[in-house]
Amino acid sequence: MKRSILFVAAAVAALAAGPARADIKIAVAGPLTGQYAAFGDQMKTGALAAVDALNKAGGVLGQKLVLAQGDDACDPKQAVAVANQLVSQGVVAVFGHYCSGSSIPASAVYEEAGVVEISPASTNPKYTDDGKFNTFRTCGRDDQQGIVAGDYIAAHFKGKHIAILNDKSSYGLGLAQETQKRLKALGIEPAMVESYTAGDRDYTALVTKMKQAGIDLIYLGGYHTEAGLILRQAREQGLQAKMMSGDAMVTQEFWSIAGPAGEGMMMTFSPDPRKSPAAAKVVAEFKAKNIDPEGYVLYIYGAMQAWAQAVTKAGSTDGKKVAAALRSNKADTVLGQIGFDAKGDVTAPGYVVYRWHEGTYDYAVD
Numbered sequence: 001m002k003r004s005i006l007f008v009a010a011a012v013a014a015l016a017a018g019p020a021r022a023d024i025k026i027a028v029a030g031p032l033t034g035q036y037a038a039f040g041d042q043m044k045t046g047a048l049a050a051v052d053a054l055n056k057a058g059g060v061l062g063q064k065l066v067l068a069q070g071d072d073a074c075d076p077k078q079a080v081a082v083a084n085q086l087v088s089q090g091v092v093a094v095f096g097h098y099c100s101g102s103s104i105p106a107s108a109v110y111e112e113a114g115v116v117e118i119s120p121a122s123t124n125p126k127y128t129d130d131g132k133f134n135t136f137r138t139c140g141r142d143d144q145q146g147i148v149a150g151d152y153i154a155a156h157f158k159g160k161h162i163a164i165l166n167d168k169s170s171y172g173l174g175l176a177q178e179t180q181k182r183l184k185a186l187g188i189e190p191a192m193v194e195s196y197t198a199g200d201r202d203y204t205a206l207v208t209k210m211k212q213a214g215i216d217l218i219y220l221g222g223y224h225t226e227a228g229l230i231l232r233q234a235r236e237q238g239l240q241a242k243m244m245s246g247d248a249m250v251t252q253e254f255w256s257i258a259g260p261a262g263e264g265m266m267m268t269f270s271p272d273p274r275k276s277p278a279a280a281k282v283v284a285e286f287k288a289k290n291i292d293p294e295g296y297v298l299y300i301y302g303a304m305q306a307w308a309q310a311v312t313k314a315g316s317t318d319g320k321k322v323a324a325a326l327r328s329n330k331a332d333t334v335l336g337q338i339g340f341d342a343k344g345d346v347t348a349p350g351y352v353v354y355r356w357h358e359g360t361y362d363y364a365v366d
Helices: 002-017 037-056 076-088 100-113 142-156 170-185 204-212 224-236 252-262 277-288 297-314 319-328
Strands: 024-030 065-071 093-096 116-119 135-137 162-166 192-195 217-221 242-245 266-269 331-333 336-338 352-357 360-363
Touching (some): 024 297, 037 065, 037 093, 065 076, 093 297, 100 116, 100 135, 116 297, 116 319, 142 170, 142 242, 170 192, 170 217, 217 224, 224 242
Parallel strands (some): 093 116, 116 135, 162 192
16 A cells, blocks of 8 residues: 555656656758868857757757757758658758758758758758748848849959859859849840869869950859869969859868969858857857857857747747747847848848958958
């Protein structure tokens, strides 16, 4: 009898305490390996730091966050496989992917599973234009970026011979097309438009063609690896054309590849959050660990802050409830106070022009 009473008392105490609360599993997905791994490393660095900060502050809804990682190597097929793996692991939100060519197909997997996806870097308009409930981004769009690039080119390279190159990827081709569209609207026709293959090492033929055409400015829709090689090989052949590109140049790895040939390289990117008072405390914490939070580190950190605040507002990690909260509320983040429009695009300042100088990049002053 005594043993039975003790058993009943223990059961009542357990019920009073409520059910055990499981951890909340989220994920970062991007190119953790491959030629664009520098950006995957930025994303991973920002994600780990954000999870650590949120957990130290009590977690989300009183639960601890656990971060899974998915490596898509910026390959669309691998991205879909990664998305399915993450869904099967029970993640409720994915921060990524990096390449638009990965985010777009992966978003369909997440949509079916009710998982919110917030990319810090995928700029192709199609990513949010498709109308899925679950797609968000803390970066801008190529149609915004192309306008800024086109306006800058028109103002600084009027009457010059311009080459527009693209690597045929969703990101690179889309960015090149948007910039060309803006130039056309301003009455400027490029002297040549060419595609190249990402991953090639020898661009001699392409450089020769540009040299023969007397190119003064190369606008490149693509990634830092090829940009650095093309610039270096151009200088070796005596082609002194300037180069301009997009946000895929925001890594020190660009300078490691280009070397002195990268001097004066121009690029469009969102305002540098490292300069924002809203990020000062977090930037100091990174620098205390000898980490420079360049590129997308703070863009994924801010994405996680926005998601966590939306979950708190919704009182749930349910994808549709969180998506609604993201669209209807502002969030205080390292990117400043941000919100999202009906498509899931961030309502924050767009793009500015940067210039590489002696191994670092900063705002172009002209």
